[in-house]
Amino acid sequence: LILTPLPSFAASSISYVSGAKVDKGALSVEGRIGYSWDEKGDSNNQRLQLREHIDYGFSDWYALRLITSQDKREGDNLEHNAVTFENRIQLIERAKHGWDGGLRLIYAHRDGDKTPHDIDARLILQIPFGQAKDWEFRHNINLGHEIGEASEHGFNLELRHQLTKKITAPNYLKKLKIGIELFNDFGNLRELSGFDNQDHQLGPVIKGSFSHGIYFETGYRGALSDDAANHAIKFSLGRKF
Numbered sequence: 001l002i003l004t005p006l007p008s009f010a011a012s013s014i015s016y017v018s019g020a021k022v023d024k025g026a027l028s029v030e031g032r033i034g035y036s037w038d039e040k041g042d043s044n045n046q047r048l049q050l051r052e053h054i055d056y057g058f059s060d061w062y063a064l065r066l067i068t069s070q071d072k073r074e075g076d077n078l079e080h081n082a083v084t085f086e087n088r089i090q091l092i093e094r095a096k097h098g099w100d101g102g103l104r105l106i107y108a109h110r111d112g113d114k115t116p117h118d119i120d121a122r123l124i125l126q127i128p129f130g131q132a133k134d135w136e137f138r139h140n141i142n143l144g145h146e147i148g149e150a151s152e153h154g155f156n157l158e159l160r161h162q163l164t165k166k167i168t169a170p171n172y173l174k175k176l177k178i179g180i181e182l183f184n185d186f187g188n189l190r191e192l193s194g195f196d197n198q199d200h201q202l203g204p205v206i207k208g209s210f211s212h213g214i215y216f217e218t219g220y221r222g223a224l225s226d227d228a229a230n231h232a233i234k235f236s237l238g239r240k241f
């Protein structure tokens with residue numbers, strides 16, 4: 001399996017809580033935009049990030065996603081950041097077990113001198129519950145490792161959690177969910193340095209779909225720890241074919 005380039009996705013404004021579902025023959029394209037600002041004036045202040053996806057399901061259990069990303073930091077120009085190939089593998093199906101489970105294997109090759117590169121493994125749980133199955137809990141466990149020039153030894157750990165509920169959608173939408181998500185980026189496990197020196201964020205999320213396979217997601221996250229960006233907003237728009 002190909003490992004994908006992962007351009008600094010951990011706790012960034014364009015980070016999402018992944019789902020596990022894979023469909024054979026399904027093709028989708030998606031664009032994401034995120035913006036963060038921080039009163040401390042660090043590297044996340046007035047930072048704009050962009051991502052573009054194309055995803056195809058080769059079987060009922062394996063899909064490949066190609067990702068390109070761009071990054072603009074305060075005072076700098078918008079620059080290409082990385083190209084990513086993400087292997088999405090579904091291990092457990094809701095139809096048989098009542099919930100979905102999967103794995104993503106990712107390798108991030110950064111552009112030019114933006115080293116080091118990254119490899120990442122992500123374990124995904126996607127659990128519906130409630131009498132009408134209108135609630136859903138998603139949980140991601142991300143374990144990453146830097147490779148190449150200027151890389152650090154040790155593994156980086158991040159946890160992502162999302163709880164959503166289906167609500168009655170207005171006439172122009174087919175589906176609508178609202179919820180809350182929590183991101184916990186602990187950094188390098190060899191150098192754990194306390195809660196406030198890590199990246200912890202919490203905020204609301206809204207996602208839904210229109211007709212013709214068009215879907216969207218938007219949200220806001222605020223800092224729970226000193227090292228996190230004080231504010232981050234995100235929006236994505238995609239289409240399934």
